[in-house]
Amino acid sequence: MKKYRVQVMVCTGTGCVSNHSFEVRDALEKEILKNELQHEVEVVNTGCNGFCGAGPIVVVQPDNIFYQLLKPTDMQLIVQEHFLKGRPVKKYLYTPPEEKTPIPKMSDIPFFSDQTLIALRNRGMIDPENIQDYIARGGYKALAKVLTSMTPNEVLNEIKASGLRGRGGGGFPAGVKWESCKKAHGSRKFVICNADEGDPGAFMDRSIIEGDPHAVIEGMIIGAYAIENVSEGFIYVRMEYPLAIKRFQIAIEAAREFGLLGKNIFDKEFNFNIEVRRGAGAFVCGESTALMASIEGKPGEPRAKYIHTVERGLWDCPSCLNNVETWANVPQVMLKGAKWFSSIGTGDVSVDPWGGSKGTKVFSLAGKVNNTGLVEVPMGITLRDIIFKVGGGIREGKRFKAVQTGGPSGGFIPESLLDLPVDYEELNKVGSMMGSGGMVVTDEDNCMVDMAKYFLKFTQEESCGKCIPCREGTKRMLDILEKITVGKGTEDDLVLLEELSDWIVEASLCALGGSAPNPVLTTLKYFREEYETHVRDKKCPAHICRQLNEYIIDEKTCIQVGHGCSVCKKHCPDAAIIGETKKIHYIDPAKCGKCGVCYDVCNFNAIYIQ
């Protein structure tokens, strides 16, 4: 292998690619050629770094210098200054909000320094399309260890002892699942990887696949070996992730070439192959039975799980389904041991596999935090640490209001519970869930009724429509919320909302319906006064629900600062604004359609909301 003086890691995760990181890379390569540095500087395409808010990102190794928010035109300066003269370019370095001195080293940036990496350990370090890079970072070492020195039962016991629990949402102990699949009768068994990540704003699995696909594949091979009688595996990826599909296919091809998939792996009597199946992108296909139906070529609809999928799953054969992140954790557990893994996290899993949450969890941090992106943190960390330390606090110094965890069907957690340790049971207790790891932070400018409506609208639209509670019930709830946000709600509606929520949770066929009312239930629980203000006073405290706003022109500002510019009058679709140019304008409340256009277009902040 050729050695280079400098390696430039260009992030080609989806976030950075959409911010033109490929153009940045091309400009960089051009500059390097221009300065004849091609034998000294290597450009590497890597997977997602997680700090997507700062993309496109370039990390220069071995100095570990972190450049952010780059444009193709910036490359000349970086090559000139950094690669030729050895001086990092200050103006492209990361500066924490409300501070002035930049932090040059990646490892010193709080966003990165407070994380613990297991599933994402190779992020930004390797070229995901090159199996050699993965192997160089200790990849497939765990598989070699497992196949050459351990029996299937030993592998299973190790996983059980580690306390690894499903990262897809339910938190079912992986070891228990594997064991029941192993015990189930059937000559043909499957392992399946659930990569149908459908939560809005969540991209943990996508980043793992796009950044480190071999970790998932290695995990699946180990799983197949432990469960025994498994020779086929499926990866179910949604069509919306074309890059993930491509990288999986490249990785599977490479693994086959290296003899890590196929017949007689490591000269053992163990055959295993993986196939990628593409989903059409229905949210409900992330549910295990719907996912399996979809792989079978049937419509993606869930069925009753009174007989578990580990006994009768894909094509009625025992099937072990785990999420991308779970599989990606497996090689590290095998390599470093269950003891190491279970030392991270909360509780005790030595007796009860449900007794604690072990290892780390990847969260996708979104909403009103400074550092949006992917973070991997140890279980048991408090929400406050995630949001204020790793996430860098709330944007523009505003006040934190609530955080929603676990995707669209997770609940909202208020400020009073910020010191809650993040673990499966604790989150369930407060009405939310771990889910697949979405984390949406809201601040004082968010209306909780509107947030609940937003997420319920998503689950309502994504409901497959099979059973009545989920299909009809969520729509009725949405209608009621809609009524409340336009000022037609009554107090009885709040009672009915609660009743409908409880009913949908009880009577739905699958977990989609079973958890869809969570945003409504938790906001009703923790932010009931906000609902009451909407219903009783017909006001939205955050001024988000426009139909409840009253727009008023401040006469003084209008004439003194804006000189009666009349922009608002021009834009008003209802012709509700009275007044002539250079004179004071007024809004006729009888005509005002409350669209809020005047508020948006006024250049002098002369319009305020009451």
Next chain:
Amino acid sequence: MVSVKIDDKQVQVAEDTSILKAAEKAGIWIPTMCYSELFEPYGVCRLCSVEVVRGKRSRVVTACNYPCREGLTVYTNSEKIQWIRKLIIEMMLSRWPNVKVVKDMAEKLGVTQPRFESLERDEDPNACILCGMCVNVCRDLVKAEILGFSNRGIKREVVLPFDMKSDKCIVCGACAQVCPTGHVKMIIEDYRGKKPEFTLGAKTSIYVPSMQAVPRVPVIDTTSCIHFQTEGCEICSKVCEPEAINYKMEDEIVEFEVGQILVATGFDIFDASNLAQYGYGRYDNVYSSLEFEAIVNSTGPTGGKVLLKNGKEPRSVGIIHCIGSRDSNNHPYCSRVCCMYALKFAHLIHDRTKAAIYQFYIDMRAFGKGYEEFYSRLLDEGITMIRGKAAEVVEAGWKREDEGKLLIRCEDTLIGKFREIPVDMVILCNAIEPRKDSDAVRKIFSISKSPDGFFLERHPKLDPTSTTTDGVFIAGCAQGPKDIPDTVAQASSAAARMLSLIAKAEVEIDPIRASVQEEYCSGCKVCNNLCPYTAISFVDEKKVSYVNEALCKGCGTCVAACPSGAMTGSGFTDKQIYAELEGLLEI
């Protein structure tokens, strides 16, 4: 067997039986709306929700698909369950207020008015309630998998693939049968589009072929039976108590040893769609004679009523004679029976409707006993006889006042004018023609055919029932077109001939036949294939040919062909003939 407790009643059921069935056994009613024994429980209406307790855990499950296990305790009517069911039916009632099954269920569960209004409210009493019964029966029972759901959430609907008519649909109607609201309907389309052989109306796949069938038992039509198309269904075998349904039964070949054979294989009727000018197969109300015969039959599809395709009575009917017969392009011969059955049709139509009847004939052939009298009677009944072969049948154009009627164009040779007669229904008198497989049958029995294709009798006047092959007789339309009395007469004669041979117990055959002089036969087998009566076979052990004396007619073909002179006429060897000559000449 496991023991479960349902509402304080203890029931013993087989393991994995659904709670619903166990409750049925215990006499406890659980409401359902998407359940049927015809397919796997779907579990979407959630009305059958019950509370189960195993150990300390209690949870709500659907009774239709939750398997019974030992020690299970079930509550089917707790407060929580009542609340769940009421809300379900409230939801349904707010969306489909006029659907009968929903209203009935609401009444049973004590719900009169839903507490909320649905924006998707559908007033249709036959609205689809998305129970999925049609989809499931199509998938699980019929196994055709045509129906399915499309769209998500509240927009879900039952559709055909790509919202188009599917040619994979086997039109079994199971979906319409199970639909609880009447939303799925069967629409019988124009069968002429598919051109089946002989169909005049809807019938089930299991039917009794005709009231005269022997034995009179039902048969399965394998071309329309669901099981033979998709391997699904099998519902008839499930309900047949004596277990008489056997899907694997096949046609078999049975061998009988007999001394004589009567070939009475009948006829085919001429396919009128070959004569495109008459519009058969194109126009709705153009029928062949056999189809019309089925229509006027009292066990037929209309119960004997003469009706048009649209269900109305015809106001005028045209009957066209000589379709395919007396036609130099098709069959030159006269089919003999058409004139008379055409008169019979006219009589029946006159009897049952008020329609005007037109007969288009070349010549009326009312020979024989009582026929001419019948013809005179028909003329008295007022039917219109038009002499002249009809030229074509067309549909009247949209500009004409008789739009939609069929126009029969012909030359009326009696008045010497072209005429155009508008009618509602046209009946074609198809020619009688030999059966399509008659050549194959002929070869089996070594019998000949006349130029028109019918089997050839030994002598047209003196021996009309026997053939050139001894022991093989012919009768009926296999020999030539004839009506029922003639057929009966001919068949009786053939039967008498056969009985007389049986009574004799021995058969006398002509002494003139060939025989093989084995010492000269070289075994070349030339004669074997030449024999028109298949009387010569080869004896493998002796390597010589052998003549079956019962079959040999003494035609002499083999004698002339034998290269070694081994084949001779019995009693007429060269030696014998010379000896005879010598004896004669000495005197």
